[in-house]
Structures are given as C-alpha cells and as structure tokens.
Amino acid sequence: MALLLLAAQPDAMAHTVSAPAPGCTAEHAAMGHCTMPKAEPPPPPPSPPCSPEHAAMGHCAMPAPPPSPGCPPEHAAMGHCTPGEPTTAPPPSPPVGNAPPPPAPRVDAADAIFGADAMAPVRARLYAEHGGGSISRIMLDQAEVRVGSGETTYSWDGEARFGGDIDKLVIKSEGEGAFGGAFDRGEGQLLWSRAIGPYFDLQTGLRQDVGPGPSPTYAVVGVEGLAPYWFDVEAALFLSDKGDVTARIEGSYDQRITQRLILQPAAELNFALQDVREQGIGAGLSSAELGLRLRYEIAREFAPYLGYVWEGKIGRSAQLARAVDDDPSRSSFVAGVRFWF
Amino acid sequence: MSGAIGRRSLLAAGGAAALVPWLPAWAQPIASGLPTVGGADIRLSIAHRMLSVDGRTSHAIGINGTIPGPLVRLKEGTTARLHVTNVLPDEDSSIHWHGLILPFHMDGVPGISFPGIAPGATFTYEFPVRQSGTYWYHSHSGLQEQMGHYGPIVIDPADPDPVAYDREHVIVLSDHSALHPHGIFKKLKQMGGYFNHNKQTLAGLIAGRDQPLNDRVAWGAMRMDPTDISDVTAAAYTYLVNGHGPADNWTGLFAAGERVRLRVINASAMTTFNIRVPELAMTVVQADGLNVRPVKVGEFQIGVAETYDVIVEPEDRAYSIIAENSDRSGMARATLAPRPGMTAPVPPLRARPLATMRDMGMGDMSMDHGAMGHGMTAPGEPMRHGMRDMKGAPSVKDTPAVQSISPMPVDRTGEPGQGLEDVADALTYRDLVALDRNPDTRVPSREMQIHLTGNMERYMWAFDGVKMNEVTAPIPFTLGERVRVTLVNDTMMTHPIHLHGHFFELVTGKGDHAPRKHTVNVQPGGKVTFDLTADAPGDWAFHCHLLYHMHAGMMQVVTVRAAEDAA
Ligand SMILES: [Cu+2]
Numbered sequence: 001m002a003l004l005l006l007a008a009q010p011d012a013m014a015h016t017v018s019a020p021a022p023g024c025t026a027e028h029a030a031m032g033h034c035t036m037p038k039a040e041p042p043p044p045p046p047s048p049p050c051s052p053e054h055a056a057m058g059h060c061a062m063p064a065p066p067p068s069p070g071c072p073p074e075h076a077a078m079g080h081c082t083p084g085e086p087t088t089a090p091p092p093s094p095p096v097g098n099a100p101p102p103p104a105p106r107v108d109a110a111d112a113i114f115g116a117d118a119m120a121p122v123r124a125r126l127y128a129e130h131g132g133g134s135i136s137r138i139m140l141d142q143a144e145v146r147v148g149s150g151e152t153t154y155s156w157d158g159e160a161r162f163g164g165d166i167d168k169l170v171i172k173s174e175g176e177g178a179f180g181g182a183f184d185r186g187e188g189q190l191l192w193s194r195a196i197g198p199y200f201d202l203q204t205g206l207r208q209d210v211g212p213g214p215s216p217t218y219a220v221v222g223v224e225g226l227a228p229y230w231f232d233v234e235a236a237l238f239l240s241d242k243g244d245v246t247a248r249i250e251g252s253y254d255q256r257i258t259q260r261l262i263l264q265p266a267a268e269l270n271f272a273l274q275d276v277r278e279q280g281i282g283a284g285l286s287s288a289e290l291g292l293r294l295r296y297e298i299a300r301e302f303a304p305y306l307g308y309v310w311e312g313k314i315g316r317s318a319q320l321a322r323a324v325d326d327d328p329s330r331s332s333f334v335a336g337v338r339f340w341f
Numbered sequence: 342m343s344g345a346i347g348r349r350s351l352l353a354a355g356g357a358a359a360l361v362p363w364l365p366a367w368a369q370p371i372a373s374g375l376p377t378v379g380g381a382d383i384r385l386s387i388a389h390r391m392l393s394v395d396g397r398t399s400h401a402i403g404i405n406g407t408i409p410g411p412l413v414r415l416k417e418g419t420t421a422r423l424h425v426t427n428v429l430p431d432e433d434s435s436i437h438w439h440g441l442i443l444p445f446h447m448d449g450v451p452g453i454s455f456p457g458i459a460p461g462a463t464f465t466y467e468f469p470v471r472q473s474g475t476y477w478y479h480s481h482s483g484l485q486e487q488m489g490h491y492g493p494i495v496i497d498p499a500d501p502d503p504v505a506y507d508r509e510h511v512i513v514l515s516d517h518s519a520l521h522p523h524g525i526f527k528k529l530k531q532m533g534g535y536f537n538h539n540k541q542t543l544a545g546l547i548a549g550r551d552q553p554l555n556d557r558v559a560w561g562a563m564r565m566d567p568t569d570i571s572d573v574t575a576a577a578y579t580y581l582v583n584g585h586g587p588a589d590n591w592t593g594l595f596a597a598g599e600r601v602r603l604r605v606i607n608a609s610a611m612t613t614f615n616i617r618v619p620e621l622a623m624t625v626v627q628a629d630g631l632n633v634r635p636v637k638v639g640e641f642q643i644g645v646a647e648t649y650d651v652i653v654e655p656e657d658r659a660y661s662i663i664a665e666n667s668d669r670s671g672m673a674r675a676t677l678a679p680r681p682g683m684t685a686p687v688p689p690l691r692a693r694p695l696a697t698m699r700d701m702g703m704g705d706m707s708m709d710h711g712a713m714g715h716g717m718t719a720p721g722e723p724m725r726h727g728m729r730d731m732k733g734a735p736s737v738k739d740t741p742a743v744q745s746i747s748p749m750p751v752d753r754t755g756e757p758g759q760g761l762e763d764v765a766d767a768l769t770y771r772d773l774v775a776l777d778r779n780p781d782t783r784v785p786s787r788e789m790q791i792h793l794t795g796n797m798e799r800y801m802w803a804f805d806g807v808k809m810n811e812v813t814a815p816i817p818f819t820l821g822e823r824v825r826v827t828l829v830n831d832t833m834m835t836h837p838i839h840l841h842g843h844f845f846e847l848v849t850g851k852g853d854h855a856p857r858k859h860t861v862n863v864q865p866g867g868k869v870t871f872d873l874t875a876d877a878p879g880d881w882a883f884h885c886h887l888l889y890h891m892h893a894g895m896m897q898v899v900t901v902r903a904a905e906d907a908a
Contacts, residue, residue: 094784095784096784096785096786096787096788096825097784097785097786097787097788098787098788099786099787099822100787101787101789101817101818102817102818102819102822102902102904103817104814104815104816104817104900105815105817105900105902106815107453107815107880107898107900108880109445109446109878109879109880109900109902110445110446110453110454110455110456110879110880113446113455114446114455114456118456119452119456122433122451122452122456122457123452123453124452125451125452126450126451126452126453126809127452127809127810127812128810129483129810129892130808130809130810130884130891130892130893130894130895130896131801131802131803131808131809131810131811131892131893131894131896132808132810132894133526133530133892135527135530135531137530137531165741165742165799165801165808166741195741195799196741197741198729198741198742198743198744198796198798198799199564199744199798226564226798228561228562228563228564229558229561229562229564230561230564255543256540256541256542256543257542257543257544258542258543258544259538259539259540259542300528300532300535340531
C-alpha cells in the first residue's frame with residue numbers, strides 16, 4: 001500500500017494525504033486503471049498530528065529544528081532520524097504506587113458470549129493440556145552378556161515410568177542367568193513415584209524376587225534422582241515378608257568423551273541389617289558391583305556398549321560363600337546394548 | 342532522501358503484480374509462492390498438506406494450501422472480517438491474531454476467548470483494525486503451530502507511512518521438523534537435553550575448548566549445563582524463510598538503489614534467531630508492529646513471536662540473509678538479489694555460545710568472569726548455596742518445577758542476547774525508542790513480579806513455580822489501571838513472554854517514548870520491567886511463546902475487569 005502511494009506520487013515523501021477521486025483507489029491508479037489526482041503541495045499540517053518524530057520522517061512539515069547530537073549525519077542524511085531526540089535521560093518519575101491488586105475473578109468472560117456450556121469443557125481441556133500431560137519412558141539401561149571366569153551369563157537392568165510430572169508409576173526390573181544353565185535371579189518392583197524436589201523422587205511399593213532360590217516379597221521405600229555433579233543415584237530400603245531389612249545404593253555417571261561416545265562408571269552396593277542365610281547374605285555391606293561401560297549412541301535411544309564388570313560378595317557374605325565353596329567374586333567383560341523409547 | 346524517489350519503481354514488481362493487483366511487491370520473488378488475502382471478507386481454510394523442504398517431504402498443516410499461510414493484508418481504520426474454516430478431520434483448531442488489539446472474544450484462544458473451531462466448522466472473526474504494522478497469526482490449539490499453522494499479517498496505516506521505502510519483503514522465519522510435535526515434546530520430557538548435540542565433552546576439555554575443568558566441576562555441582570541454549574535444535578529442525586529451507590534459498594528481488602523494507606517475523610515454535618545480512622547494515626524502524634526511531638544495526642536477535650521491520654539499501658549485488666539459531670546449531674538462509682539466480686556466500690555457523698554466570702542469575706557477582714565469556718573461575722560456596730534460595734523469591738511456590746532461583750537477577754535489556762555478546766553493532770532493547778509518544782504516561786499505581794521458572798531435568802516450565810494445570814486463579818487487573826510488571830527469569834533459558842490483547846511499555850529509560858511491545862524476550866537469569874495499561878476488558882492468554890514451554894505449563898490467564906465487576 002505504502003509502496004503504491006509512493007510510486008503514484010512523485011512527491012510521495014511529503015506524504016500528503018490527498019483524497020483520490022471517488023472510484024479511483026490508489027491501487028487502481030497504480031495499475032494504470034484510472035488517474036489519481038495529482039498530489040497537491042503539502043497543506044500546512046494540523047499541529048497535533050505533526051509530532052517532531054513525524055516531521056523528522058519527512059511526512060509533515062515543521063520548522064526545521066537544528067540537528068541534535070543524537071542524530072548522526074548518516075541518519076539525518078536518510079531523513080530518518082529525529083532531530084531533537086532527547087540527549088539527556090528523562091526526569092525521574094514519581095515512585096510507583098503500592099495499591100493492592102484487585103481480587104481475582106473467575107476466568108469466564110467468554111461465557112457471556114458463547115455460553116458457559118460451550119466454554120466449560122474447552123476451558124478444562126486448556127488448563128489440563130498446559131502442564132498436565134502424561135508421558136512414558138521405558139528404558140533398558142543394561143541388556144548384556146558377561147564373559148568371565150566360569151560360565152557366560154546374561155543380565156538386564158531396566159526401568160519404566162508412566163505418568164505426570166509429580167506422580168508416576170515406576171516399574172523396575174533386574175536379573176541375571178547363565179546361558180544354557182539355570183535362571184539365577186530376577187526381581188521386579190512396582191512403585192509409586194512422587195517428585196519431592198526438582199531432582200528427586202520418593203518411591204514406595206513392592207518388590208518381588210523370582211528364581212530357583214527363596215523368592216521373598218518386599219516392601220520398598222527409596223529415592224531416585226540426579227545428585228550434584230550429574231550423578232544418577234538410587235537408594236532403596238527393602239523389608240522382606242520374613243522381616244529382613246536390606247538396602248541398596250546405586251550410582252552412575254555419564255562421561256561424554258565425544259557427543260556420541262560415553263564412558264559410564266557405575267556402582268551398586270548392597271547392605272543387610274542382619275544375616276539372611278537362605279540367600280547367602282551376611283549382615284553389613286554384603287555385595288558390590290562395579291562396572292565401566294563405554295557406549296556409542298548410534299541414536300540417543302540406541303547405544304551398544306562394551307565394558308568390564310566386577311561383582312563380589314563382601315564381608316560376612318563372602319565368608320558365607322566360601323563356606324559353601326562358592327567363589328565370592330567374579331569379573332567379566334560385558335557386551336550389551338542400552339535402549340529406550 | 343528525495344534523490345531516492347526517482348528510482349522508485351513499480352515495474353520491478355513485474356507481471357506478478359497483475360495477479361494480485363492491490364499488492365505491494367513482497368510476494369513476487371522467484372522462490373516464493375505465498376499468496377496474499379485482503380479485502381472486506383477474508384476466507385482462510387486450515388487443512389493437512391505435505392510440505393517439501395530442501396527436497397524432503399513431510400506432513401504439515403497449511404492455511405489455504407500454503408505454509409506459511411497467506412499474507413493477511415489489512416488496512417487500519419477498516420473492519421476485518423475473517424472466515425476461518427477448520428478442514429482438519431478430527432481436531433479442533435483456531436487462529437490467534439498475534440499482536441492485534443481486538444475484543445477478547447476475537448483473540449482466538451480456545452478455552453479463554455472462545456470455544457475453538459470444531460472440525461468442519463467455520464468461525465467468523467470480526468474486529469475493527471485499530472493499528473498498523475507487521476504482525477502474524479497462528480494456531481492456539483494443541484501443537485498445530487509447529488506443523489505450519491502460521492502466517493504473516495501486514496496492516497497498512499491509515500495515514501501515510503512514516504517509514505519511507507520502495508519495496509518490501511515479508512520474511513517469515515520458522516522451524517520445521519519431520520518429527521511430529523507430540524514426538525518432540527515426548528523426547529524433551531523423557532530427556533531434557535535430547536536434542537542438544539553440542540554438549541561439553543572430554544575431548545573438548547583436552548583440546549582446550551569450552552569451559553576449563555574447574556568451571557565444569559562448579560557447573561556440575563549445580564547440575565547446570567552451559568550448553569543448554571535451545572531445547573530443540575537443528576538436530577530436529579530445518580529453519581525456514583517463507584516456507585523454504587536453506588537449500589531452497591528463498592530469494593527476494595530488488596532494484597539497486599531501492600530502500601527495501603524487510604518485515605521479519607519469528608513464527609518459530611522454539612527458535613530464537615540472530616539475524617544479519619553480511620555486508621549490509623540494517624536500520625530498524627519497527628518493533629512488534631509499532632514504529633521506532635530508526636536505529637542502525639549489524640545484527641539483531643528476534644525472540645519467538647517478535648517482529649522487526651528493517652530497512653536495507655543494497656547495492657547491485659546479491660546478499661545472504663542469515664538467521665542463525667541462537668545456539669548456532671543451524672540457520673535459515675535466504676537471498677536478496679537484484680536478479681533471479683544470484684547468490685551470495687553463506688558464512689559458516691559461528692562457534693556456539695556458552696551460558697555464563699549471568700545466565701544463571703548471578704548478575705553482577707559474575708561481572709569479572711562473565712565478561713570474559715567463561716563462567717566462574719572460582720567454584721566457591723557463595724555461588725552454590727545461592728542456587729535455589731526460595732527466600733529470594735517469596736512469591737514463587739516451592740515445587741519441583743523450580744530448579745533454581747536467580748540470586749541476583751539484573752536488567753539485561755542493554756544486552757543483545759545470547760551469542761551476540763561479542764557483536765558490537767547488535768540491537769538491544771535499550772536502542773528502541775517509540776516513534777510516537779506513548780498513549781498512557783501515568784505512573785503505575787502498583788507493581789508486581791512474575792517469576793519465570795523451570796526445570797530442565799523434568800522439562801517443567803511455569804510462572805511462579807505453578808504450571809497452568811495447577812493454577813487456581815488468573816492474574817487480575819482492574820480495567821484502566823496502570824501496573825508496573827517485572828518478569829524475573831529464574832532459568833538459564835531465554836523466554837519470549839507474550840501478553841495477548843495489549844501492548845506494554847518497556848521500562849528502559851525512554852520516558853514517554855518507551856518502546857511498546859506485545860512480546861518480550863527475557864534473557865536467562867535476567868529481568869525485564871514493563872508498564873502495562875490494562876485497557877482491554879476480558880480474559881487474555883499470557884504465556885511463554887516457546888511452544889513446548891507453554892505446553893509444559895508456562896501459561897496463565899490475565900483477566901481485566903471493570904472495578905465494579907471484580908469480585
Ligand atoms: Cu519459555
């Protein structure tokens with residue numbers, strides 16, 4: 001529009017608002033469909049519409065004020081800056097008042113126009129949709145083969161989350177077994193997970209062990225989250241249906257070597273308040289697993305890895321193992337894949 | 342100046358002008374097929390379509406068959422009547438007219454302004470056009486905006502335009518992904534840093550890049566990632582100009598000697614752009630649709646939903662328009678050329694910026710170190726224990742949505758934005774001075790603070806720690822009152838905060854010529870103060886214009902009621 005005005009009016013920079021002949025719009029004139037009245041010389045502008053700023057832009061007339069230091073020559077040359085621009089800060093204004101805010105009304109202005117019945121469900125959806133969504137993440141952090149002294153084994157460790165920002169259902173599972181041999185040990189946890197701070201969730205629920213040996217059920221209370229220095233940590237206390245109390249602390253750290261190559265040291269420590277003889281657990285620090293895995297993220301969601309894992313019984317548990325001629329510790333090379341979706 | 346007049350030429354618009362006779366030349370460039378709609382009754386139709394970007398085709402939502410949607414050209418002083426039909430088979434839709442001053446029930450936010458537009462239904466928006474300038478429109482339903490549901494608005498002034506120019510091009514910037522927006526949001530929820538492939542690494546440390554070890558340790562202690570500039574990056578996005586990818590190279594034509602007006606609109610879902618035309622100075626003449634005193638810059642940052650109009654005076658050669666994502670992971674690129682087929686060199690992406698102590702709200706505590714571009718060099722206790730001191734922000738609710746509280750937020754309107762610290766001629770908000778005197782220059786009768794809070798690990802975003810789904814009351818204003826509002830950014834990200842239905846005056850020391858905006862970028866760890874005259878009765882959306890921040894909860898309703906109605 002402005003372009004056409006400018007094109008149609010040789011003296012367009014004066015921006016005279018000259019009424020076109022009826023039926024002959026600027027658009028049509030520009031197309032050559034009709035003839036616009038020739039622009040008149042600018043009439044003396046009414047004073048209020050011709051502010052200094054507008055005058056400076058060249059589209060209304062004012063007595064030319066001297067250029068000020070605030071208007072550098074290159075701008076002035078373009079006719080595009082404001083002579084007389086204040087060069088000093090405006091005078092300090094009176095302090096802002098401290099009136100109280102009004103009471104909060106309901107959000108319902110649109111009800112008067114479209115009806116409460118039409119608005120209510122849409123409004124409810126609007127609020128729910130902005131922040132109230134649910135998300136799932138199913139991650140198998142470790143799915144690996146362990147090759148070391150003794151037989152070749154497999155193991156897994158994973159977690160699935162379903163829910164919103166504050167409350168979630170969490171399912172955890174880990175376990176191991178020997179290829180061609182016995183399934184050794186597995187456990188599943190079903191937890192209600194609640195955010196208790198920006199980084200940590202409180203998790204409570206049940207754990208069920210499965211396997212050839214004793215398979216107790218436990219009550220679980222624990223925390224999971226991100227500790228300072230970017231450590232992923234989990235700690236849980238287990239109370240078995242036999243009354244035994246055990247605990248577990250896990251931590252890991254992702255050291256990015258490149259954007260895709262990540263070295264992950266990880267540690268798991270298990271404790272027991274008392275001996276649990278049928279499971280070979282002695283009171284105190286009972287077992288540990290230390291791992292170092294180097295993964296390559298082909299995609300964020302899919303990363304094969306190689307690593308080294310030491311696992312062993314410690315203290316009274318180690319004594320119990322030796323008593324039945326078991327090797328209390330084992331180290332293995334591992335190969336596996338981490339994936340999630 | 343009058344010398345330029347003789348060179349004005351409509352002829353340059355060529356035959357294409359005949360197709361849309363009442364149009365200026367913006368839509369004619371060779372690569373653009375964007376149509377324009379105007380007149381007394383405007384019809385817009387929202388439907389699925391395929392979009393081809395740089396040779397790859399993906400699913401999108403278009404308006405009248407194009408992405409962006411057609412340029413809606415209005416005239417100040419007329420009545421706009423827009424008939425919007427939702428052709429989507431199974432979801433509601435809407436159009437919000439971003440930056441337009443109109444009755445609240447024409448604002449187009451389902452659940453606040455109106456019930457939305459059901460599949461197959463048509464809604465007629467009708468409102469007086471009371472302003473002029475560059476604006477845009479987009480869906481306010483779900484995540485449709487990410488799929489292409491946006492388009493430009495230009496309102497021609499009733500009075501002669503104080504900005505002199507020979508030709509204009511509308512530059513609609515956007516971020517397009519082949520991923521479905523719900524998929525993008527899910528990834529962010531599952532892993533906040535999912536799209537960041539420019540994190541710090543051990544290899545970088547050994548090579549001497551990025552933060553030195555002690556800074557890394559200190560930032561690690563705070564669980565803060567200095568490379569977290571954009572949530573969604575070029576890993577997911579192709580950056581578009583008028584719907585064209587960098588290889589498509591949208592080209593805007595001009596004739597040498599012309600003053601070319603670029604109407605730049607950031608219609609992205611998530612991308613803060615830094616814009617420059619190498620070897621060509623830009624004179625900013627308008628911000629958010631309202632004229633400002635001309636200010637010459639080499640580069641400017643444009644937050645999501647902001648608009649800037651700039652004048653360039655190119656010589657008889659080609660120029661590249663470069664819009665880098667502020668995280669420097671990718672860019673949109675277009676060409677300005679006197680003849681079709683010409684191109685100019687495309688500079689490589691610059692080194693990605695790192696967040697500093699200032700971005701964590703350490704304010705002046707970090708002046709010494711922050712000025713050098715790398716955070717702290719002394720990982721001291723004073724910084725660490727201040728990271729989440731709720732006493733520093735009593736109005737913020739202590740929820741998991743609050744990862745940090747800026748211990749010493751400073752006014753950063755004098756800074757050009759992340760990544761531009763070293764660009765000497767970059768625009769800052771303090772460079773903006775309104776061309777016209779502000780309509781309301783009263784001293785505010787009260788003031789209030791709103792904190793922008795977030796948690797990158799859980800991907801939660803909120804005002805004052807409360808996500809919209811947990812909000813119990815709107816933010817109330819009395820009709821006609823003038824309030825000073827300070828936005829405090831307690832996060833390490835830049836948030837473009839948008840209030841519907843109003844302009845507000847940034848408090849940057851410009852007196853009665855304060856720049857007036859509808860959207861303001863609040864820099865990380867910083868604060869912005871504006872004065873608001875609550876002159877538009879009704880309910881209005883107020884939100885972060887980063888689409889996934891809004892979707893995660895960074896949204897509220899502002900109510901404006903006459904004093905006797907409030908209760
Ligand atoms: Cu945001």
